[in-house]
Amino acid sequence: MALLQLLGAAAYTxxxxxxxxxxxxxxxxxxxxxxxxxxxxxxxxxxxxxLFALSTIGNNILNIYSLSLSAQVIGPIFKRIPRFLYTVVGTIIYILLAIVAANKFNDSLISLLSLTSYWSVVFVVIVVEEHLLFRWYSFKNYNFDIWNNRKSLSVGIAAILSGLVGAVGIALGMTQTWFTGPIAKAIAGDSGEQGADVGLELGFVFTAVSFPLFRSIELYYIRK
Structure with a gap:
């Protein structure tokens, strides 16, 4: 990997x-x-x-296989769909996206990586706060026997709502080629620049503040 990165740096130089x-x-x-x-x-x-072009397909094999596994755990009905259909549909989708984004590869790649980081911070905050604040730092407070029991598992309303709140924070502070949030614009002021991308930080704060509140309400009324 390091050699490939050096090769890319040398080519760009x-x-x-x-x-x-x-x-x-x-x-x-x-x-x-x-x-x-x-x-x-x-x-x-x-x-x-x-070979470089084919290596891109090879790198996507793990991602597409993961897609088929992840899709089947959404709900029992999704298990009825053969796994290979998920991989076929997923491959068609990413090929179409690649064709559309090919003319602006760098901008598309930067936007995709930014969106991935935005989503990741929301997900990580929810998981970490659940473990620290509501599971009291211990895996003994998890019941792994109910992993596939929908009636016993948490509904997930708190996670969904706090994720949406985090998305609002991201939208307010993000700076991308296709959208700049109002807070990012305010940071730029009258300088004419695009503005600082603080979507990651705002998404973190909005999610971190809202999840404990929503989760406490969920536990109080739903009790799981």
Missing amino acids: GTYTNQEWNHAYEINSVGGLLGASLSSLRGFGKFLLV
Whole structure:
């Protein structure tokens, strides 16, 4: 991994000294830069490009397999759908998304990674607060025997509501190519800049404050 990262850094550095590489990067983003940097190898360079393209598919195998497993645990009805159908549908979806996002690869990648980090912080806050505040730091307070018993498991209303509240905080502070929240705009002021992306921090705070409240109400009325 480190060698690949160094290779990528070296290729991008070449755009400052090689006009052909720079032009290829501006027109076709990372793929164009990779093709230009391997063009001197002629046929072997094209062969390497094919391997790089196929490696993307290989990297997605684990993700798509995980999709099929995750989809089946949503509810009993989803178990009736064969697992391979989830992988087929998921593959079609990510291919279509890749085609649409190919023209703006960097912007699309940055937006996707940002959305992933936004979601992750909300999820982590809910899980950690549940463990620390309501399970009292101990796994002994979990009943692992009811993992598949819907009637005994928590309904999840508190997690859903606090997740929505966290999403509001994210929207207020996020800065992306397609949307800038009002708080991010306020930070930028009249500078003309896009503004600081504080969506992650606001999502953390909004979720951390709201989940204990919603969870306490849920335990009081639903008692699980």
